[in-house]
Amino acid sequence: MTNRVKVRITIAKLLELAYSKDEGLTTKIVLSKGNFKLKVNTNGDATLSSSAGMLTFRGGPALTGLGAKIKNISVSFSQGEDKKTNYMAMFSFSGAANISISGTFDIEKLITSCSGLLCQAARLLQRRNKQLKAYDMELQRIMGY
Structure with missing residues:
Protein backbone atom coordinates (compact mmCIF):
# COMPACT_ATOMS: atom_id res chain seq x y z
CA MET A 1 0.00 0.00 0.00
CA SER A 115 -16.90 -0.09 11.41
CA GLY A 116 -17.80 1.60 14.70
CA LEU A 117 -21.05 1.17 16.60
CA LEU A 118 -22.36 4.47 15.28
CA CYS A 119 -21.73 3.33 11.73
CA GLN A 120 -23.48 0.03 12.35
CA ALA A 121 -26.47 1.95 13.71
CA ALA A 122 -26.48 4.22 10.64
CA ARG A 123 -26.52 1.18 8.33
CA LEU A 124 -29.38 -0.37 10.32
CA LEU A 125 -31.33 2.88 10.11
CA GLN A 126 -30.78 3.07 6.33
CA ARG A 127 -31.96 -0.53 5.92
CA ARG A 128 -34.99 0.14 8.11
CA ASN A 129 -35.91 3.23 6.07
CA LYS A 130 -35.66 1.22 2.83
CA GLN A 131 -37.81 -1.54 4.33
CA LEU A 132 -40.43 0.99 5.48
CA LYS A 133 -40.53 2.55 2.01
CA ALA A 134 -40.94 -0.88 0.42
CA TYR A 135 -43.70 -1.71 2.92
CA ASP A 136 -45.48 1.59 2.16
CA MET A 137 -45.23 0.91 -1.57
CA GLU A 138 -46.69 -2.57 -1.05
CA LEU A 139 -49.57 -1.11 0.98
CA GLN A 140 -50.21 1.45 -1.76
CA ARG A 141 -50.25 -1.33 -4.38
CA ILE A 142 -52.68 -3.36 -2.27
CA MET A 143 -54.92 -0.33 -1.79
CA GLY A 144 -55.04 0.29 -5.54
CA TYR A 145 -52.70 3.29 -5.84
Missing part, protein backbone atom coordinates in the same frame (compact mmCIF):
# COMPACT_ATOMS: atom_id res chain seq x y z
CA THR A 2 1.44 3.38 -0.97
CA ASN A 3 1.92 6.21 1.54
CA ARG A 4 -0.74 8.28 -0.22
CA VAL A 5 -3.28 5.49 0.21
CA LYS A 6 -2.34 5.15 3.90
CA VAL A 7 -2.84 8.90 4.36
CA ARG A 8 -6.30 8.80 2.75
CA ILE A 9 -7.31 5.86 4.94
CA THR A 10 -6.02 7.70 8.01
CA ILE A 11 -8.25 10.70 7.21
CA ALA A 12 -11.28 8.39 7.02
CA LYS A 13 -10.32 6.70 10.30
CA LEU A 14 -9.93 10.08 12.02
CA LEU A 15 -13.42 11.10 10.89
CA GLU A 16 -14.76 7.77 12.15
CA LEU A 17 -13.15 8.41 15.54
CA ALA A 18 -14.78 11.85 15.66
CA TYR A 19 -18.19 10.27 14.99
CA SER A 20 -17.65 7.66 17.67
CA LYS A 21 -16.73 10.40 20.18
CA ASP A 22 -19.73 12.68 19.52
CA GLU A 23 -22.09 11.83 16.69
CA GLY A 24 -24.27 14.92 17.03
CA LEU A 25 -21.50 17.52 17.10
CA THR A 26 -19.51 15.78 14.37
CA THR A 27 -22.59 15.72 12.14
CA LYS A 28 -23.19 19.44 12.74
CA ILE A 29 -19.56 20.21 11.89
CA VAL A 30 -19.32 18.20 8.68
CA LEU A 31 -22.75 19.21 7.38
CA SER A 32 -22.45 22.90 8.30
CA LYS A 33 -22.34 25.52 5.58
CA GLY A 34 -18.78 26.42 4.73
CA ASN A 35 -15.51 24.70 5.49
CA PHE A 36 -14.34 22.54 8.36
CA LYS A 37 -10.88 21.53 9.55
CA LEU A 38 -9.23 18.54 11.14
CA LYS A 39 -5.93 18.94 12.98
CA VAL A 40 -3.80 16.40 14.83
CA ASN A 41 -0.71 17.22 16.91
CA THR A 42 2.36 15.12 17.65
CA ASN A 43 0.66 13.59 20.72
CA GLY A 44 -2.28 12.33 18.65
CA ASP A 45 -4.69 14.93 20.03
CA ALA A 46 -7.19 15.79 17.30
CA THR A 47 -9.55 18.71 16.76
CA LEU A 48 -12.43 18.84 14.28
CA SER A 49 -13.84 22.35 13.90
CA SER A 50 -16.07 24.67 11.90
CA SER A 51 -18.38 27.59 12.53
CA ALA A 52 -20.82 25.02 14.00
CA GLY A 53 -18.49 24.00 16.82
CA MET A 54 -15.32 22.23 17.88
CA LEU A 55 -14.70 18.63 18.91
CA THR A 56 -11.50 17.31 20.48
CA PHE A 57 -10.70 13.60 20.60
CA ARG A 58 -7.81 11.13 20.69
CA GLY A 59 -6.68 10.46 17.13
CA GLY A 60 -3.90 8.04 18.09
CA PRO A 61 -5.76 4.83 17.12
CA ALA A 62 -6.09 6.07 13.53
CA LEU A 63 -2.39 6.84 13.19
CA THR A 64 -0.97 3.35 13.77
CA GLY A 65 -1.02 2.31 10.10
CA LEU A 66 1.17 5.18 8.91
CA GLY A 67 4.46 3.58 9.94
CA ALA A 68 6.09 6.88 10.97
CA LYS A 69 5.74 9.30 13.86
CA ILE A 70 3.44 12.21 13.08
CA LYS A 71 4.62 15.74 13.66
CA ASN A 72 1.21 17.18 12.75
CA ILE A 73 -1.73 16.75 10.39
CA SER A 74 -3.86 19.48 8.89
CA VAL A 75 -6.86 18.72 6.69
CA SER A 76 -9.19 21.35 5.23
CA PHE A 77 -12.60 20.24 3.98
CA SER A 78 -15.05 22.13 1.76
CA GLN A 79 -18.42 21.33 0.29
CA GLY A 80 -18.22 20.16 -3.30
CA GLU A 81 -20.80 19.32 -5.92
CA ASP A 82 -23.38 16.53 -5.66
CA LYS A 83 -23.07 16.14 -1.87
CA LYS A 84 -19.35 15.46 -2.18
CA THR A 85 -16.74 16.80 0.21
CA ASN A 86 -13.41 18.12 -1.06
CA TYR A 87 -10.28 17.96 1.08
CA MET A 88 -6.67 19.13 1.08
CA ALA A 89 -4.33 17.48 3.59
CA MET A 90 -0.78 18.00 4.80
CA PHE A 91 0.83 15.24 6.86
CA SER A 92 4.15 16.21 8.46
CA PHE A 93 6.29 13.38 9.80
CA SER A 94 9.08 13.66 12.37
CA GLY A 95 12.43 13.38 10.61
CA ALA A 96 10.86 12.59 7.25
CA ALA A 97 9.26 14.21 4.24
CA ASN A 98 5.80 15.74 4.23
CA ILE A 99 2.91 14.31 2.24
CA SER A 100 0.36 16.62 0.68
CA ILE A 101 -2.79 15.22 -0.95
CA SER A 102 -6.21 16.36 -2.07
CA GLY A 103 -9.35 14.58 -3.14
CA THR A 104 -13.11 14.24 -2.97
CA PHE A 105 -15.33 11.77 -1.13
CA ASP A 106 -18.95 11.13 -0.21
CA ILE A 107 -19.33 11.85 3.52
CA GLU A 108 -22.57 9.85 3.78
CA LYS A 109 -20.92 6.76 2.30
CA LEU A 110 -18.00 7.17 4.67
CA ILE A 111 -20.28 7.38 7.69
CA THR A 112 -22.32 4.33 6.71
CA SER A 113 -19.35 2.19 5.63
CA CYS A 114 -17.19 2.59 8.73
